[in-house]
Amino acid sequence: MTTKQDTKQADLQKDTVEINSAQPLTTDYGIKVNNTDNWLRAIMRFDHERIPERVVHARGTAAFGTFKLHKSLSDLTTAGVLIDTSRETPVFVRFSTVQGSKGSADTVRDVRGFAVKMYTSEGNWDIVGNNIPVFFIQDAMKFPDVIHAVKPEPQTEVPQAQTAHNNFWDFMYLHTESTHMQQWAMSDRAIPRSFRMMQGFGVNTFSLVNANGKRHFVKFIWTPELGVHSLVWDEALKIGGQDPDFHRKDLMEAIDNGVYPKWKFGIQVVPEEKQDKFAFDILDATKVWPEDQVPIQYVGEMELNRNVDEFFTQTEQVAFCTSHIVPGIDFTDDPLLQGRNFSYFDTQLSRLGPNWEELPINRPVCPFMNMNRDGAMRHRITKGNVNYWPNRFQANPPAPLSQGGFISYPATQQGIKDRQVSDKFKEHFNQAQLFYNSLSDIEKLHVSKAYSFELDHCDDPTVYKRMTERLSYIDLPLAQKVAKNVGGDTPKKPAKDNHGQKAKGLSQLEFQPSTPTIASRRIAILIADGFDHSAFSAMKDALQKQKAFVFPIGTHRQPVTAETGEKVTPAHHLPGMRSTLFDATFVPGGKHIESLSKNGIAKHWITESFAHLKAVGSVNEAVDFIHLQINLDKVKVASIDGSKVQDSYGVVTAFGSPDELMKVQNAGESAKGFAERFVCRVSKHRCWERELEGLVDGVPA
Ligand code: HDD
Numbered sequence: 001m002t003t004k005q006d007t008k009q010a011d012l013q014k015d016t017v018e019i020n021s022a023q024p025l026t027t028d029y030g031i032k033v034n035n036t037d038n039w040l041r042a043i044m045r046f047d048h049e050r051i052p053e054r055v056v057h058a059r060g061t062a063a064f065g066t067f068k069l070h071k072s073l074s075d076l077t078t079a080g081v082l083i084d085t086s087r088e089t090p091v092f093v094r095f096s097t098v099q100g101s102k103g104s105a106d107t108v109r110d111v112r113g114f115a116v117k118m119y120t121s122e123g124n125w126d127i128v129g130n131n132i133p134v135f136f137i138q139d140a141m142k143f144p145d146v147i148h149a150v151k152p153e154p155q156t157e158v159p160q161a162q163t164a165h166n167n168f169w170d171f172m173y174l175h176t177e178s179t180h181m182q183q184w185a186m187s188d189r190a191i192p193r194s195f196r197m198m199q200g201f202g203v204n205t206f207s208l209v210n211a212n213g214k215r216h217f218v219k220f221i222w223t224p225e226l227g228v229h230s231l232v233w234d235e236a237l238k239i240g241g242q243d244p245d246f247h248r249k250d251l252m253e254a255i256d257n258g259v260y261p262k263w264k265f266g267i268q269v270v271p272e273e274k275q276d277k278f279a280f281d282i283l284d285a286t287k288v289w290p291e292d293q294v295p296i297q298y299v300g301e302m303e304l305n306r307n308v309d310e311f312f313t314q315t316e317q318v319a320f321c322t323s324h325i326v327p328g329i330d331f332t333d334d335p336l337l338q339g340r341n342f343s344y345f346d347t348q349l350s351r352l353g354p355n356w357e358e359l360p361i362n363r364p365v366c367p368f369m370n371m372n373r374d375g376a377m378r379h380r381i382t383k384g385n386v387n388y389w390p391n392r393f394q395a396n397p398p399a400p401l402s403q404g405g406f407i408s409y410p411a412t413q414q415g416i417k418d419r420q421v422s423d424k425f426k427e428h429f430n431q432a433q434l435f436y437n438s439l440s441d442i443e444k445l446h447v448s449k450a451y452s453f454e455l456d457h458c459d460d461p462t463v464y465k466r467m468t469e470r471l472s473y474i475d476l477p478l479a480q481k482v483a484k485n486v487g488g489d490t491p492k493k494p495a496k497d498n499h500g501q502k503a504k505g506l507s508q509l510e511f512q513p514s515t516p517t518i519a520s521r522r523i524a525i526l527i528a529d530g531f532d533h534s535a536f537s538a539m540k541d542a543l544q545k546q547k548a549f550v551f552p553i554g555t556h557r558q559p560v561t562a563e564t565g566e567k568v569t570p571a572h573h574l575p576g577m578r579s580t581l582f583d584a585t586f587v588p589g590g591k592h593i594e595s596l597s598k599n600g601i602a603k604h605w606i607t608e609s610f611a612h613l614k615a616v617g618s619v620n621e622a623v624d625f626i627h628l629q630i631n632l633d634k635v636k637v638a639s640i641d642g643s644k645v646q647d648s649y650g651v652v653t654a655f656g657s658p659d660e661l662m663k664v665q666n667a668g669e670s671a672k673g674f675a676e677r678f679v680c681r682v683s684k685h686r687c688w689e690r691e692l693e694g695l696v697d698g699v700p701a
Contacts, residue, residue, distance in 0.1 A: 007119045013309075056099075057097070061094070061251055063306060064091065064307075065093065066088045066089065067088070068087070070301065073208065075210060077328040077329065078211050083328075087121070092314070093302075095247070108236070109233070116128075117318065124324050124364045133219075134285060136175075136286070149172075177286050180287070183435045183436055192229070193230055201221055205219060206331060208267075208330075210328075220265070221266040222263040253549065255304060257520070265301060265302055267299060319351070355375050358378070371389060437501060442692055448481045451467075451486075455485075467488070476491065517683055523549070523551070524577070524585045525551070532562065553570055553571065553577055557570050574601045578605075586617040587617070589618075590621055590622075613688065615684075619658075623655065644656060650681045650686075654674040661675060
């Protein structure tokens with residue numbers, strides 16, 4: 001039942017003030033300022049505007065939203081947020097990269113953070129996860145080493161926001177438990193198209209405890225409604241320079257335009273008595289629980305629907321802690337989690353100070369009261385004459401379990417306490433093989449290219465030679481391909497036989513939207529004076545009806561004039577944008593092709609879109625223009641049966657009147673009309689065949 005205590009998103013806006021008002025300017029202590037040009041005081045305040053950035057995950061962006069549960073988990077837990085299906089729990093979610101500093105680019109190859117703060121009626125619950133379900137290390141003790149190795153090298157502070165350097169790969173070779181996650185980091189998962197198109201994983205094993213005191217082990221998973229999609233590497237590299245805020249802006253744009261990103265919330269559950277029944281240890285964060293062995297049950301949904309009001313006070317000051325759990329949820333002996341429970345709280349003390357939990361973005365929105373006092377920057381005023389328990393007034397008493405008090409699960413402990421690692425923890429390659437084997441051909445190709453790029457940037461032969469040898473523990477052809485590219489010694493036989501097994505849920509291509517969609521896809525329409533207005537506007541309407549974000553890109557931003565005299569004001573002019581920032585491009589016919597044919601940027605736009613495997617559409621006079629750039633003569637041109645429309649590797653072309661071309665009735669595989677075929681191609685995200693067949697870099701898989 002919804003109770004009065006239910007938390008609301010509005011509760012998070014309590015301290016928000018509006019600067020865009022006629023209220024006069026004052027000092028921090030309230031006196032009105034009469035002159036801003038000859039007043040020194042502000043400088044001193046300005047000098048102190050910075051706080052330390054996060055030691056990892058410094059670069060990030062965030063949004064508000066809600067979590068809704070569809071299926072009560074009362075058989076597993078007493079946590080209100082996981083049993084009450086009538087609630088809408090407010091959430092704040094911060095996405096991030098790991099390696100780079102606060103001002104680094106969004107699209108670098110890296111793991112993405114996926115941290116969720118749920119402001120539940122029983123207190124804050126943080127799931128501080130990543131978009132990759134495993135971690136580089138098994139024990140938190142090694143965190144400083146892995147982070148020192150991945151961060152810029154100490155003597156030069158180079159490179160920024162990249163793993164492509166000697167120290168990282170030196171550590172990767174010497175620290176074999178990293179091998180599994182390393183495979184994920186070299187896969188397309190590490191270059192997401194959007195934060196809205198990636199999964200989130202709690203990674204660590206937590207537990208759920210029900211009303212009878214029974215414990216189950218659990219993992220938490222977020223799966224995006226839009227499917228899991230990635231950039232291609234060359235595009236990611238270029239966007240890093242062309243629009244370093246690409247992911248930030250992408251999230252804001254979707255929310256501002258009402259296409260709210262959504263994720264299904266899933267759990268994997270292992271009953272306590274089955275914990276030893278797996279080939280891996282369920283408390284080892286370098287291992288997944290393969291879905292075939294532990295299925296995911298989807299039980300809820302999260303939507304992000306409000307952008308932040310101010311970056312610093314919300315996105316920068318938000319502080320997550322794995323130790324923030326609510327009654328009904330508990331930790332486990334997962335050694336990575338145990339260390340994290342210490343580290344996050346500790347880090348907030350140095351970043352934000354002892355009263356960090358009082359900051360508006362961090363404090364709970366349910367009632368809270370305790371005996372904590374003082375410390376720098378305390379701002380809550382607690383009235384009353386006791387600050388200790390027990391006290392003569394019985395003020396602020398601890399709550400027993402029956403009143404919602406938190407108790408730790410009374411776990412049975414046996415055996416010897418020692419600094420040793422179990423045999424299952426010592427096994428480091430089976431799941432690395434499982435992951436690689438489960439990828440599709442295009443994903444495997446990308447893994448080999450990623451390793452090749454990374455190791456090519458290592459100039460110490462010890463590092464790249466050892467690493468290519470290490471790859472022969474995973475897959476011999478992979479190791480051979482990478483050795484050839486980076487100058488390692490070609491291994492002749494596998495260092496470890498590949499077990500040949502595959503598992504469900506590891507290849508990201510398995511995660512496609514249940515109904516194909518182009519919602520929130522950025523589509524460019526290139527125009528110059530003389531374009532065909534009817535084709536332009538019919539296509540724009542058709543795409544917008546499907547909730548795509550459409551951007552006319554002109555040779556200039558002053559209105560561009562159509563053949564028939566209509567004027568369109570472009571969103572941008574060609575030199576101001578790049579094809580990399582769009583998911584697909586359409587070029588209408590008309591006389592404007594004459595000037596586009598002489599425009600180097602427009603021509604490059606088309607060849608680059610082709611190279612980045614994107615859908616390209618054109619009609620009438622624009623068809624030849626497209627074919628010339630892409631040199632489709634060398635590519636087979638396929639007509640769709642019974643239609644005048646041609647679709648060659650996602651280059652969709654047709655001749656005819658806009659009325660007949662631009663209808664979208666069926667955008668599925670069997671689509672025969674021009675616009676519906678184009679929409680179908682955009683909804684598939686990329687045309688992988690181009691790369692697999694060597695049309696892009698001349699090297700077939
Ligand atoms: Fe961590 C930040 C995710 C292991 C120590 N971590 C941080 C953030 C995410 C993760 C998403 C950013 C939170 C935000 O947006 O503010 N970290 C993970 C995952 C891990 C993991 C999924 C493995 C399962 N982390 C990990 C270990 C340690 C840390 C083993 C230390 C022993 N992590 C930190 C930190 C950070 C952090 C240093 C930096 C800023 C912060 O905490 O608030 O304490």
